[in-house]
Amino acid sequence: MIRSMTGYGAAERTNEQVRIAVEIRTVNNRFFKANQRSPEGLGAVEVAVENLLRAAISRGTVNLNLTVEPKGAAARAPVNTAMLAAYLKDVTEFGQAHVPGFRPQDVRVEALLELPGVVGDEQVLLVGVDNLQAQIEATVKEALLRLNVMRDQEGQATARDMAAALDEMDRRIAAVLAQAPAVLEEYRARLRERVSALLEGAEIPLDDQTLIRELAFFAERSDINEELARLKSHIDQFRELLGASGPAGRRLEFLTQEMYREVTTLGSKSSDPQISREVVEIKVGVDRLREQTQNIE
Numbered sequence: 001m002i003r004s005m006t007g008y009g010a011a012e013r014t015n016e017q018v019r020i021a022v023e024i025r026t027v028n029n030r031f032f033k034a035n036q037r038s039p040e041g042l043g044a045v046e047v048a049v050e051n052l053l054r055a056a057i058s059r060g061t062v063n064l065n066l067t068v069e070p071k072g073a074a075a076r077a078p079v080n081t082a083m084l085a086a087y088l089k090d091v092t093e094f095g096q097a098h099v100p101g102f103r104p105q106d107v108r109v110e111a112l113l114e115l116p117g118v119v120g121d122e123q124v125l126l127v128g129v130d131n132l133q134a135q136i137e138a139t140v141k142e143a144l145l146r147l148n149v150m151r152d153q154e155g156q157a158t159a160r161d162m163a164a165a166l167d168e169m170d171r172r173i174a175a176v177l178a179q180a181p182a183v184l185e186e187y188r189a190r191l192r193e194r195v196s197a198l199l200e201g202a203e204i205p206l207d208d209q210t211l212i213r214e215l216a217f218f219a220e221r222s223d224i225n226e227e228l229a230r231l232k233s234h235i236d237q238f239r240e241l242l243g244a245s246g247p248a249g250r251r252l253e254f255l256t257q258e259m260y261r262e263v264t265t266l267g268s269k270s271s272d273p274q275i276s277r278e279v280v281e282i283k284v285g286v287d288r289l290r291e292q293t294q295n296i297e
Contacts, residue, residue: 004154009147249296
């Protein structure tokens with residue numbers, strides 16, 4: 001069963017210590033590429049998360065947004081203790097030197113905490129959260145499951161559309177095969193008629209052997225059976241891949257390239273208007289398949 005490369009999945013879990021939320025969006029890409037947005041200080045978790053992504057997604061651009069919000073005792077802002085101590089030392093020395101009756105105990109710590117650089121405002125410290133990495137990984141797995149449910153559903157819809165295109169191409173190929181024998185007969189009749197017209201009034205007999213050689217040359221030059229056989233084989237392989245398990249996008253892309261090559265050759269060999277029309281429609285079907293394979297994992 002084929003799978004779409006585009007999709008969305010989200011998951012969230014909350015307890016008394018932390019709220020974890022994960023959003024995953026995927027879009028088309030010939031290769032695997034992961035973009036993660038997560039709080040600072042979770043570098044080790046990012047490595048584990050990317051391994052989860054690679055295990056669940058073979059190719060495509062993956063955009064993951066991770067939110068981690070500590071609660072209760074775990075929700076502490078980072079304090080630069082070295083800078084706090086430096087501020088305390090400076091204030092104490094200044095007070096003792098310039099403020100009569102100054103006492104070190106008069107310095108208010110809460111006032112020092114408001115000084116620049118003492119308390120970080122970019123995030124809270126992820127401390128006091130039990131099994132934080134395990135919780136994040138579990139949330140990512142849940143989001144991936146939902147993502148792949150959506151990608152599977154889109155893949156099934158695409159597979160049905162592709163199967164319909166393949167069926168239409170089969171009908172067009174059958175029409176070409178049915179018309180092909182008549183092309184040689186029509187050419188034989190036109191050739192005999194033209195030669196007879198040219199020889200009319202001349203005492204030159206019509207040479208059947210010459211006509212046979214000309215017909216044989218035309219038949220070899222316009223023979224499309226080999227191209228049709230290869231095209232039919234590619235269609236059969238394509239149909240098998242639609243029902244196979246595992247990533248199939250690259251192989252489907254390759255098959256559409258081969259189909260396009262065979263259809264182009266068919267068009268160059270065809271001189272019959274009806275066959276030419278069928279070949280054009282077959283090429284339209286190949287283009288349709290080629291566009292759709294761009295979104296298959």
